[in-house]
Amino acid sequence: AQSVTQPDIHITVSEGASLELRCNYSYGATPYLFWYVQSPGQGLQLLLKYFSGDTLVQGIKGFEAEFKRSQSSFNLRKPSVHWSDAAEYFCAVGSNAGNNRKLIWGLGTSLAVNP
Amino acid sequence: DTAVSQTPKYLVTQMGNDKSIKCEQNLGHDTMYWYKQDSKKFLKIMFSYNNKELIINETVPNRFSPKSPDKAHLNLHINSLELGDSAVYFCASSQGLGSLSPLHFGNGTRLTVT
Numbered sequence: 001a002q003s004v005t006q007p008d009i010h011i012t013v014s015e016g017a018s019l020e021l022r023c024n025y026s027y028g029a030t031p032y033l034f035w036y037v038q039s040p041g042q043g044l045q046l047l048l049k050y051f052s053g054d055t056l057v058q059g060i061k062g063f064e065a066e067f068k069r070s071q072s073s074f075n076l077r078k079p080s081v082h083w084s085d086a087a088e089y090f091c092a093v094g095s096n097a098g099n100n101r102k103l104i105w106g107l108g109t110s111l112a113v114n115p
Numbered sequence: 116d117t118a119v120s121q122t123p124k125y126l127v128t129q130m131g132n133d134k135s136i137k138c139e140q141n142l143g144h145d146t147m148y149w150y151k152q153d154s155k156k157f158l159k160i161m162f163s164y165n166n167k168e169l170i171i172n173e174t175v176p177n178r179f180s181p182k183s184p185d186k187a188h189l190n191l192h193i194n195s196l197e198l199g200d201s202a203v204y205f206c207a208s209s210q211g212l213g214s215l216s217p218l219h220f221g222n223g224t225r226l227t228v229t
Contacts, residue, residue, distance in 0.1 A: 044207075095215075102160055108157075
């Protein structure tokens with residue numbers, strides 16, 4: 001079955017610390033991977049995506065993610081977290097196979113940042 | 116300049132009432148969506164329209180009826196509201212039909228049914 005797992009429901013880091021949010025997927029076709037961020041009271045915004053090529057992708061707000069096919073993972077990283085990064089982060093997977101039109105979403109990781 | 120705008124932002128109503136949420140996008144996208152986000156932040160796609168044609172119709176109660184008068188607008192009408200309908204409803208749009216086109220979300224409509 002197709003699924004996306006974000007093992008960490010909630011993470012707290014100190015401002016300035018590094019961050020890694022985990023995402024694992026189970027998908028039959030070639031996966032196309034996304035990270036979205038949802039700030040409080042806002043809609044979701046695309047941080048970055050991976051379709052093909054270099055497995056390390058850069059996104060907005062200083063985020064990056066690395067696709068590891070052998071581990072079925074697409075973890076999101078940031079070297080130094082800012083207080084404004086406190087938000088909900090969602091990993092999602094899609095495909096260009098067949099008639100696929102829906103993203104599969106993870107349940108999200110809530111990030112809190114301590115001053 | 117808002118790309119995807121939805122109204123109202125908040126909606127508080129009583130059980131049994133009928134309400135509508137409106138969405139408009141000025142991005143020139145072909146595809147629009149309604150998502151429901153529950154209190155645990157779980158995102159569930161409800162409907163999707165491409166050029167006014169319904170292309171995704173998930174298993175939702177038929178009290179929910181989307182309508183797309185043109186490709187820039189997608190409305191959601193809900194009949195006979197129930198307590199379980201309380202959630203945040205997001206409109207989104209994308210260029211293209213498949214699941215690979217990045218989604219642009221509105222800021223959501225928080226529906227509270229009392």
